Amino acid sequence: SQTIHQWPATLVQPVGSPLSLECTVEGTSNPNLYWYRQAAGRGLQLLFYSIGIDQISSEVPQNLSASRPQDRQFILSSKKLLLSDSGFYLCAWSDIQGYGNTIYFGEGSWLTVV
Amino acid sequence: GESVGLHLPTLSVQEGDNSIINCAYSNSASDYFIWYKQESGKGPQFIIDIRSNMDKRQGQRVTVLLNKTVKHLSLQIAATQPGDSAVYFCAVRNQAGTALIFGKGTTLSVSS
Numbered sequence: 732s733q734t735i736h737q738w739p740a741t742l743v744q745p746v747g748s749p750l751s752l753e754c755t756v757e758g759t760s761n762p763n764l765y766w767y768r769q770a771a772g773r774g775l776q777l778l779f780y781s782i783g784i785d786q787i788s789s790e791v792p793q794n795l796s797a798s799r800p801q802d803r804q805f806i807l808s809s810k811k812l813l814l815s816d817s818g819f820y821l822c823a824w825s826d827i828q829g830y831g832n833t834i835y836f837g838e839g840s841w842l843t844v845v
Numbered sequence: 846g847e848s849v850g851l852h853l854p855t856l857s858v859q860e861g862d863n864s865i866i867n868c869a870y871s872n873s874a875s876d877y878f879i880w881y882k883q884e885s886g887k888g889p890q891f892i893i894d895i896r897s898n899m900d901k902r903q904g905q906r907v908t909v910l911l912n913k914t915v916k917h918l919s920l921q922i923a924a925t926q927p928g929d930s931a932v933y934f935c936a937v938r939n940q941a942g943t944a945l946i947f948g949k950g951t952t953l954s955v956s957s
Binding site for chain 1: 849879881886887888889890891894934936943944945946947948949950
């Protein structure tokens, strides 16, 4: 069965510091991968999606970036965090062969920028 | 651009009642819809999906209804239980077919 892991689960970072959130998927190959952000009390905002290694599409202009160095690894980064980057970050995957693109989420990473 | 909206941000029901959560979408060409449940501090979990060639689909205690004429989607939960308390999101596949667009969520509270 497929599993998705992301870490760290929680982190508190000062303004201006770098960020690296990592996500890996097991049990599938060539998945679509996604990073979503969820601000408190709000819906999920798509940040990045990837259909393959080194193929990243950005949905929202921001100071975040994503990379996919391996087929099942997706990394969310920032060189300098802003207070507004605080939120709940969710990695997700979907089966590229699946018609419906059902997306399966990881457990999320809570980021607090102070 | 494409958007997804909820009719009510919160819904409170009694245990045993039926719950109905509504959602509207903007793109009449949308062809795939999903409902997710998110418990506090966790990632959203898939509940049920429906394609645009269907009007209704049933799962265990849940039913999704799709009205393409008015671009409306609903989730019905039968015999709501305290464990159903969570935030429910509807999501629509984007026009490019590459990702899902989410609504803001409805918080369902079930009291005993």
